[in-house]
Amino acid sequence: MSLLSTTSLVKQFGGLTAVDEVSFEVDRGETRAVIGPNGAGKSTLINCITGMLEPTRGTVEFDGEDITGVEPHDAVQRGLSKSFQTASIFPEMSVEENVEIAALAAEHGSFQLNFLRKRESFDEVHRISERMLDAVELLDQRDHEAASLPYGDKRRLEIAIALASEPEMLFMDEPTAGMSPGETHATVELIEELQDDLELTILIVEHDMEVIFRIADRILVLNRGRVIADATPEEVQGDPEVQEAYLGGVEL
Amino acid sequence: MSDDTEPDGGPVVDEATERVDGSTDDLLERILARDDLVVVGFVLSLFVFPYLLVNLLTQIGEAIGFSIGGYVGLPTLVLIFGIVVIGFNLLLGYTGLLSFGHAAFFGVSAYAAGIFTAEATAFLPTAVAHSPLAMVGVGTFAALVIAWPIGFVSIRRSGVYFAVLTLTFGQMLYYYALGPGAWLTNGDNGFSDVNVGHLLGTFELEEAILGADFLRAYTWQYVFVAVAAVFALWMANRIINSPYGLIFKALGQNEQRVSFVGLDVFRYKHMAFIISAGFAGAGGALFAIHETYIHPTTSLYWITSGDFVIMTILGGTGSLVGPVLGALIFEYVSNVISGVSLPVIGAIGSLWRFVLGAVFVVIVWVFPKGVYGGVRDVVVALTGRGDDDGGEEA
Ligand SMILES: Nc1ncnc2c1ncn2[C@@H]1O[C@H](COP(=O)(O)OP(=O)(O)O)[C@@H](O)[C@H]1O
Ligand SMILES: [Mg+2]
Numbered sequence: 001m002s003l004l005s006t007t008s009l010v011k012q013f014g015g016l017t018a019v020d021e022v023s024f025e026v027d028r029g030e031t032r033a034v035i036g037p038n039g040a041g042k043s044t045l046i047n048c049i050t051g052m053l054e055p056t057r058g059t060v061e062f063d064g065e066d067i068t069g070v071e072p073h074d075a076v077q078r079g080l081s082k083s084f085q086t087a088s089i090f091p092e093m094s095v096e097e098n099v100e101i102a103a104l105a106a107e108h109g110s111f112q113l114n115f116l117r118k119r120e121s122f123d124e125v126h127r128i129s130e131r132m133l134d135a136v137e138l139l140d141q142r143d144h145e146a147a148s149l150p151y152g153d154k155r156r157l158e159i160a161i162a163l164a165s166e167p168e169m170l171f172m173d174e175p176t177a178g179m180s181p182g183e184t185h186a187t188v189e190l191i192e193e194l195q196d197d198l199e200l201t202i203l204i205v206e207h208d209m210e211v212i213f214r215i216a217d218r219i220l221v222l223n224r225g226r227v228i229a230d231a232t233p234e235e236v237q238g239d240p241e242v243q244e245a246y247l248g249g250v251e252l
Numbered sequence: 253m254s255d256d257t258e259p260d261g262g263p264v265v266d267e268a269t270e271r272v273d274g275s276t277d278d279l280l281e282r283i284l285a286r287d288d289l290v291v292v293g294f295v296l297s298l299f300v301f302p303y304l305l306v307n308l309l310t311q312i313g314e315a316i317g318f319s320i321g322g323y324v325g326l327p328t329l330v331l332i333f334g335i336v337v338i339g340f341n342l343l344l345g346y347t348g349l350l351s352f353g354h355a356a357f358f359g360v361s362a363y364a365a366g367i368f369t370a371e372a373t374a375f376l377p378t379a380v381a382h383s384p385l386a387m388v389g390v391g392t393f394a395a396l397v398i399a400w401p402i403g404f405v406s407i408r409r410s411g412v413y414f415a416v417l418t419l420t421f422g423q424m425l426y427y428y429a430l431g432p433g434a435w436l437t438n439g440d441n442g443f444s445d446v447n448v449g450h451l452l453g454t455f456e457l458e459e460a461i462l463g464a465d466f467l468r469a470y471t472w473q474y475v476f477v478a479v480a481a482v483f484a485l486w487m488a489n490r491i492i493n494s495p496y497g498l499i500f501k502a503l504g505q506n507e508q509r510v511s512f513v514g515l516d517v518f519r520y521k522h523m524a525f526i527i528s529a530g531f532a533g534a535g536g537a538l539f540a541i542h543e544t545y546i547h548p549t550t551s552l553y554w555i556t557s558g559d560f561v562i563m564t565i566l567g568g569t570g571s572l573v574g575p576v577l578g579a580l581i582f583e584y585v586s587n588v589i590s591g592v593s594l595p596v597i598g599a600i601g602s603l604w605r606f607v608l609g610a611v612f613v614v615i616v617w618v619f620p621k622g623v624y625g626g627v628r629d630v631v632v633a634l635t636g637r638g639d640d641d642g643g644e645e646a
Contacts, residue, residue: 084512
């Protein structure tokens with residue numbers, strides 16, 4: 001059974017239809033890539049699923065429940081977590097605190113009235129934070145101020161925050177954008193490891209074709225908001241329509 | 253940064269991968285890095301504060317020919333506003349929400365406490381109806397009750413809109429107290445029916461705890477307010493070091509991310525608002541006790557809200573006790589410097605706001621982190637201690 005599915009999802013901005021009747025499914029444990037030219041609606045699609053934007057029409061189902069239009073914190077509590085395109089971190093907090101706050105939300109829900117306990121006493125929160133920092137290899141820097149990290153580390157911290165929410169499904173919008181080849185490589189390895197370790201389902205938007213073909217189980221190709229292909233990497237590679245629309249006829 | 257964990261960034265022994273527990277050195281280090289130390293320091297300074305502000309400065313003033321000493325009630329007044337801004341800072345300094353309406357909570361609490369003493373004798377024993385503790389309880393409760401809806405509406409907007417909404421609510425209450433609500437508040441004549449009884453039925457608040465002249469500023473009222481201030485600071489410290497504190501700080505830095513880690517931003521901002529209103533309420537009730545008279549202009553008016561903002565920024569946002577220093581400077585200038593008479597200019601009098609403005613500009617210019625942050629930076633620079641754990645926070 002699929003973990004995530006959308007049905008005829010539409011998002012309009014004024015007259016512009018950024019996401020146009022998108023229906024697709026993602027299976028549990030799958031790594032799903034979403035590709036398409038700039039402005040194809042990839043980010044908008046993710047935003048409609050994770051609660052940042054309210055879809056104009058259509059539905060989103062996750063784990064058998066209708067989650068169309070829920071608020072972001074609600075989506076996260078249900079197991080969807082999003083890693084941002086730009087490193088969206090808490091710059092003046094320590095690396096550890098950055099992750100702790102997500103772990104806290106995962107452990108204690110979206111709101112708690114009685115929180116007047118010292119943070120040190122939240123053992124489980126610490127355990128998760130450490131595990132995630134370890135996973136992204138930032139444990140040694142845990143006391144550093146987040147703002148002081150180099151860019152690549154900030155992006156990894158961003159991923160650690162997303163993971164500390166203990167998601168079932170992780171959405172990554174261009175996680176390697178702006179990274180050096182070395183950092184890209186490291187990030188891809190990280191994603192692969194995490195997937196194995198945490199049994200994550202991943203939806204990733206990525207421009208780097210090498211990365212895509214290495215990690216994706218299936219690819220969704222968007223063009224001007226519409227799905228033009230939903231297939232395995234091999235099938236997508238051979239699809240003339242995809243080549244035409246997305247790659248301007250260039251061989252993959 | 254706050255973190256009561258280890259010093260930040262510094263040449264920490266490689267304990268990063270494994271927390272070292274138990275060793276005495278390490279324990280000492282951690283205690284020193286904690287904000288708890290700030291609370292202890294605050295308590296100690298309260299013992300000498302009235303003497304320094306009233307007796308010592310008066311003596312110095314006599315020696316140099318200017319009246320720079322505080323009056324007996326001043327230390328109490330400073331701490332009353334200190335309590336307000338400790339809470340205000342949780343909202344402004346941590347959560348990053350600038351409210352221009354906190355006079356509403358201060359004022360409503362003051363009126364609630366005052367009206368309680370006047371009316372509650374009808375159904376409660378006088379000892380209870382006039383009890384200072386009951387006044388603080390009633391006032392704070394009233395502040396919390398109105399903070400809930402005001403916050404609920406205002407929090408929905410951010411930035412300038414939030415500030416203007418809070419300002420509007422504050423002004424609505426001000427005009428209500430001045431006009432239509434006069435049956436309750438006695439309007440522009442002010443409410444003077446504040447009957448403050450003895451503390452715990454025993455101690456007359458106006459009296460000094462001992463007869464000695466060097467203790468003349470140590471009134472029971474000072475003791476009462478000082479205990480309240482310590483409690484307020486302890487509460488704030490507790491909050492800052494709880495998950496709430498972490499979330500408030502996170503909200504101030506990246507609100508969107510907070511919702512995308514799965515936390516309900518609206519409810520936490522609402523809580524920050526209500527909590528800070530509780531502190532303003534406690535201060536308001538103590539103000540009613542201190543003044544035994546409440547007027548809309550000294551309690552509910554928007555200028556009072558603005559004063560809270562000035563005190564907080566002056567002292568240092570985002571630090572636990574910084575705002576109290578802001579309250580001290582503010583009240584000192586408004587009550588003491590205003591009475592100083594200079595050779596050419598003459599009495600400063602109502603020019604005190606001008607002086608305060610100048611002080612504010614200079615401090616914000618020289619110490620962008622406020623007095624507390626500035627002093628801390630200077631101390632760190634002088635002692636050469638590179639680590640600044642607790643720096644922005646302590
Ligand atoms: N908040 C918005 N308001 C108006 N138009 C938007 C907004 N967000 C995206 N768009 C438009 O929607 C289209 C799809 O954008 P986006 O989803 O960001 O594309 P992609 O991520 O595939 O590059 C673009 O034409 C973009 O200009
Ligand atoms: Mg995009």
